[in-house]
Amino acid sequence: MTEFHLNGQLVRVDSPVNWSLLRLLREQRWWGTKHGCEGGECGACAVLVDGRAVPSCLTLAHSLHGKRVETVEGLGKPGDLHPLQEAFVDVGAIQCGYCTPGMLMASLELLRRIPDPTEADVRDALTGTLCRCTGYVKPVEAVLLAAQKMQEELS
Amino acid sequence: MSRSSQFQSVGRKTPRVDAEKLALGRGTFADDLELPGMLTLGVLRSPHAHARIVRIDTSRAEELDGVACILHHGTVERIAYSSAGQGHPEPSPWDMFAFDVKVRHVGDRVAAVAAETPEIAQQALDLIEVEYEVLPAVLDPMEAMVEGAPVIHDEEDAERIHDANRNIVAHLQASKGDVEEALSSASRVYERTYEMGYVQHAAIEPHIALAWMDEDDRVVVRTATQVPFHCRRILARVLNIPLKRIRVLKPRVGGGFGGKQEILIEDLVALVALRTGRPVRYEMTRAEELHAARTRHPHRTTLRAGVDEDGRLVGLSMNILENSGAYGCHALTVMCVAGDKALSLYRIPALSLDAIAVYTNLPVGGAFRGYGAPQGFFPLESLIDEIANDLGKDPLEYRRDHAIRSGDPLPMSKALGEGREGFEQTIGSSGLFECIETGGASIDWKTKRSRVPGKGRFRRGVGMACAMQGSGIPGIDMAAAGLKMNEDGSFNLTAGATDIGTGADTMLAQIVAEALTCSVEDVLVYTSDTDLTPFDTGAYASSTTYLSGGAAKKAAEDVKEQITVRGARMLEVGVEDVHVEQAHVVSTDGRKVSFSEICLDTLYVEEQFQIQAVASHMSYVSPPPFAAQFAEVEVDVETGIVRILRFVSAIDCGVAVNPQMAEGQVEGAVVQGLGYAISEEMIFTEDGSPVLLDLQDYHIPTARDLPELVGHLVETYEETGPFGAKAVAEIPIDAPAPAVANAVFDAVGVRIYSLPVTPEKVWRALQRKGRSFSPDTKDKNRATTRS
Ligand code: FES
Ligand code: FES
Numbered sequence: 001m002t003e004f005h006l007n008g009q010l011v012r013v014d015s016p017v018n019w020s021l022l023r024l025l026r027e028q029r030w031w032g033t034k035h036g037c038e039g040g041e042c043g044a045c046a047v048l049v050d051g052r053a054v055p056s057c058l059t060l061a062h063s064l065h066g067k068r069v070e071t072v073e074g075l076g077k078p079g080d081l082h083p084l085q086e087a088f089v090d091v092g093a094i095q096c097g098y099c100t101p102g103m104l105m106a107s108l109e110l111l112r113r114i115p116d117p118t119e120a121d122v123r124d125a126l127t128g129t130l131c132r133c134t135g136y137v138k139p140v141e142a143v144l145l146a147a148q149k150m151q152e153e154l155s
Numbered sequence: 156m157s158r159s160s161q162f163q164s165v166g167r168k169t170p171r172v173d174a175e176k177l178a179l180g181r182g183t184f185a186d187d188l189e190l191p192g193m194l195t196l197g198v199l200r201s202p203h204a205h206a207r208i209v210r211i212d213t214s215r216a217e218e219l220d221g222v223a224c225i226l227h228h229g230t231v232e233r234i235a236y237s238s239a240g241q242g243h244p245e246p247s248p249w250d251m252f253a254f255d256v257k258v259r260h261v262g263d264r265v266a267a268v269a270a271e272t273p274e275i276a277q278q279a280l281d282l283i284e285v286e287y288e289v290l291p292a293v294l295d296p297m298e299a300m301v302e303g304a305p306v307i308h309d310e311e312d313a314e315r316i317h318d319a320n321r322n323i324v325a326h327l328q329a330s331k332g333d334v335e336e337a338l339s340s341a342s343r344v345y346e347r348t349y350e351m352g353y354v355q356h357a358a359i360e361p362h363i364a365l366a367w368m369d370e371d372d373r374v375v376v377r378t379a380t381q382v383p384f385h386c387r388r389i390l391a392r393v394l395n396i397p398l399k400r401i402r403v404l405k406p407r408v409g410g411g412f413g414g415k416q417e418i419l420i421e422d423l424v425a426l427v428a429l430r431t432g433r434p435v436r437y438e439m440t441r442a443e444e445l446h447a448a449r450t451r452h453p454h455r456t457t458l459r460a461g462v463d464e465d466g467r468l469v470g471l472s473m474n475i476l477e478n479s480g481a482y483g484c485h486a487l488t489v490m491c492v493a494g495d496k497a498l499s500l501y502r503i504p505a506l507s508l509d510a511i512a513v514y515t516n517l518p519v520g521g522a523f524r525g526y527g528a529p530q531g532f533f534p535l536e537s538l539i540d541e542i543a544n545d546l547g548k549d550p551l552e553y554r555r556d557h558a559i560r561s562g563d564p565l566p567m568s569k570a571l572g573e574g575r576e577g578f579e580q581t582i583g584s585s586g587l588f589e590c591i592e593t594g595g596a597s598i599d600w601k602t603k604r605s606r607v608p609g610k611g612r613f614r615r616g617v618g619m620a621c622a623m624q625g626s627g628i629p630g631i632d633m634a635a636a637g638l639k640m641n642e643d644g645s646f647n648l649t650a651g652a653t654d655i656g657t658g659a660d661t662m663l664a665q666i667v668a669e670a671l672t673c674s675v676e677d678v679l680v681y682t683s684d685t686d687l688t689p690f691d692t693g694a695y696a697s698s699t700t701y702l703s704g705g706a707a708k709k710a711a712e713d714v715k716e717q718i719t720v721r722g723a724r725m726l727e728v729g730v731e732d733v734h735v736e737q738a739h740v741v742s743t744d745g746r747k748v749s750f751s752e753i754c755l756d757t758l759y760v761e762e763q764f765q766i767q768a769v770a771s772h773m774s775y776v777s778p779p780p781f782a783a784q785f786a787e788v789e790v791d792v793e794t795g796i797v798r799i800l801r802f803v804s805a806i807d808c809g810v811a812v813n814p815q816m817a818e819g820q821v822e823g824a825v826v827q828g829l830g831y832a833i834s835e836e837m838i839f840t841e842d843g844s845p846v847l848l849d850l851q852d853y854h855i856p857t858a859r860d861l862p863e864l865v866g867h868l869v870e871t872y873e874e875t876g877p878f879g880a881k882a883v884a885e886i887p888i889d890a891p892a893p894a895v896a897n898a899v900f901d902a903v904g905v906r907i908y909s910l911p912v913t914p915e916k917v918w919r920a921l922q923r924k925g926r927s928f929s930p931d932t933k934d935k936n937r938a939t940t941r942s
Binding site for chain 1: 168179183358361409410412498656657658818851857859
């Protein structure tokens with residue numbers, strides 16, 4: 001039995017030992033987290049574990065005991081988007097949207113670490129997330145915009 | 156003021172209708188669905204490039220607990236078909252079978268197992284015993300045509316292969332004027348051969364399909380496809396069941412780029428559902444994607460161009476040798492597009508195309524964004540650059556002097572249709588000149604071209620290339636849309652159009668909103684369900700805005716007419732005394748009724764009827780969008796590494812229905828094009844095995860790799876397009892590769908004739924150029940000419 005916090009809720013699961021967190025999430029119908037390779041290459045499955053962005057496809061569900069897991073479902077709600085989500089929508093950073101949850105989680109980690117990132121910081125943070133649609137221009141723009149808005153809200 | 160500025164919805168940066176749910180992770184992709192008792196399917200793939208299956212023994216796999224169904228050539232009916240998801244009659248040969256006794260490339264299908272869990276499926280696949288008679292393989296298209304080469308398609312029951320004994324899938328010839336005559340009278344003739352490698356779509360969502368039986372014993376296939384209607388038609392053939400027993404649903408698709416135009420996996424899940432009555436899911440692994448899905452056809456292209464004493468182009472001939480891989484999917488039509496687009500861009504009196512597609516024992520070519528145009532423009536735009544330099548002319552001016560103009564005929568449009576005769580066309584709108592000017596100014600062409608060549612290890616250069624594409628396949632593609640009015644003044648739009656991440660749903664909503672003067676939020680879009688939406692050929696050939704948008708506009712205009720009539724009647728005036736404005740019908744004396752009141756009246760009050768319309772749209776013209784693209788690069792002469800510093804695209808897509816989405820299309824296509832230019836290539840061992848099987852090795856651009864990208868939308872108004880629009884999704888991928896190669900030449904004086912432009916190729920070319928290479932005498936006229 002593994003116990004961990006998923007988006008703030010305590011969950012207890014009894015999953016087979018070989019299950020990845022990705023598989024566990026999706027079997028529980030947490031479909032927000034996507035998958036493009038299941039080998040740690042694409043970043044579509046990124047989630048935060050104790051605040052760090054990790055590929056959920058390479059994270060064993062059993063290793064999560066006592067940890068805090070955050071997925072895209074924990075970010076915002078309909079009509080009440082997180083500033084990052086809002087910025088992705090506003091600047092047109094979402095094309096097919098398949099990489100978007102991974103991008104958002106990688107960006108969230110970045111903005112918690114560096115609230116006023118440079119463009120280079122954003123590019124570095126997004127490097128682990130492959131996107132074949134946008135050419136990264138608008139996602140980078142979105143993260144910078146979100147950072148700015150979040151800073152303004154604080155001050 | 157541009158003509159688009161008069162619009163309310165078209166030409167605005169409306170956020171996508173689906174953006175919020177995607178941002179929330181609630182977009183429902185094919186895999187985001189759970190069905191009780193769903194099986195998982197796995198595929199056993201060939202380890203050999205060419206072999207005959209002598210024996211296949213599944214008995215041990217069958218005994219495994221949890222195995223529900225095993226498919227192979229002994230258990231599945233043999234029906235020739237093509238997985239190329241094209242219209243009817245299909246231009247690609249029927250040269251494949253769901254399962255065959257022969258395998259023709261590493262990764263070809265051998266057997267499939269559906270089981271209770273992925274683990275059991277895998278275990279069962281491991282237990283299948285296959286005995287192969289390994290056959291000699293042929294990997295080079297030139298060798299494949301030689302007498303005595305292994306015959307890849309020796310089966311009797313394939314259809315429409317041009318010459319199976321010589322491994323020739325298709326042969327295509329077309330001409331305008333007498334090229335030989337033109338070249339023999341030319342004052343200089345240039346002949347060059349170009350090679351373009353294998354690349355992969357690499358959509359982040361792999362191919363995935365689910366299938367189940369509904370309560371009426373029909374098979375429902377939910378698949379990440381670009382072509383739901385072709386999928387249904389082709390499935391009916393390969394499954395040998397009536398079309399009416401099949402329903403295809405396209406949920407959200409995580410990128411397609413042509414890769415999901417193929418009916419690659421749907422037959423497998425449908426077969427299992429039909430046999431077991433149970434839901435089943437199959438998703439290709441990334442390794443499977445990288446060798447068993449489709450690719451961009453590699454071309455080896457020889458161009459011969461002649462110029463007169465004044466340096467004007469007088470003749471151009473193009474010879475294409477296309478490697479189609481093990482099957483002939485899209486082989487003919489990709490060559491048509493390569494020839495048609497590349498030979499039409501400049502005013503040249505005599506033209507000819509001779510194109511041959513050949514089978515080899517390598518992965519299969521398919522549709523890939525640009526569909527042959529990138530393979531046409533790398534040679535063309537490299538050669539034009541070389542000629543201009545050789546003649547001592549500015550490549551920008553040389554292009555502008557020769558460029559096709561509005562009112563010019565498209566010289567090859569009749570000869571090169573979609574695998575059959577096409578239609579005469581002339582250019583309507585063209586912003587090519589403005590693209591060249593705007594892009595040139597943006598990259599600062601004049602200054603940068605005349606700068607003193609660098610001396611150090613890192614040298615900079617700029618290069619450019621132009622391109623054109625089409626908007627749908629003329630005379631063939633058709634799109635339909637239905638529109639129905641609701642009591643609150645909202646509308647249900649149902650369309651066959653297939654949004655694969657391109658924003659088609661949003662674009663359609665904007666067009667309907669524009670025509671009806673309502674808000675985009677009042678248009679509820681439902682697309683791509685073969686039971687419920689009208690037909691559409693699908694998301695390919697840059698057709699969606701032009702054709703699906705055209706159909707939506709027509710349906711909206713019809714509905715608007717019905718609304719107007721009822722509105723006038725309610726206001727008790729004639730139709731000539733009203734107009735439609737902001738979702739109201741307004742009379743000349745200022746009285747008005749809202750759309751909601753009108754709909755309530757038609758549904759409940761008097762002479763009741765449903766305000767609705769269905770409209771279809773097709774076109775005998777395919778107006779070309781145009782591009783001029785510019786690269787600034789820095790070449791490290793020690794290592795040959797090319798760094799792209801800046802990339803400028805100036806694109807004429809008519810009126811951009813949604814400029815933000817159009818920019819997104821440009822950015823994404825450019826980046827995919829830059830991958831093609833410098834970093835992406837599928838490579839194989841001598842026996843045809845793929846070497847790069849994950850996304851770490853097969854390197855698609857990442858956020859860190861990118862240069863400064865600049866995009867300019869040069870607005871024109873295409874009279875035949877919906878609200879002036881043309882296509883946008885493919886054109887920006889056509890010219891990055893030649894622009895980069897030309898910039899490399901400008902930087903260090905060497906020409907790279909093959910893609911990708913790798914450090915090794917650049918370094919070798921620099922070595923060949925020799926130590927004599929001195930930056931002070933950057934010799935732009937190095938290229939020799941054959942007079
Ligand atoms: S699915 Fe986890 S990194 Fe690709
Ligand atoms: S938006 Fe499609 S992969 Fe990023």
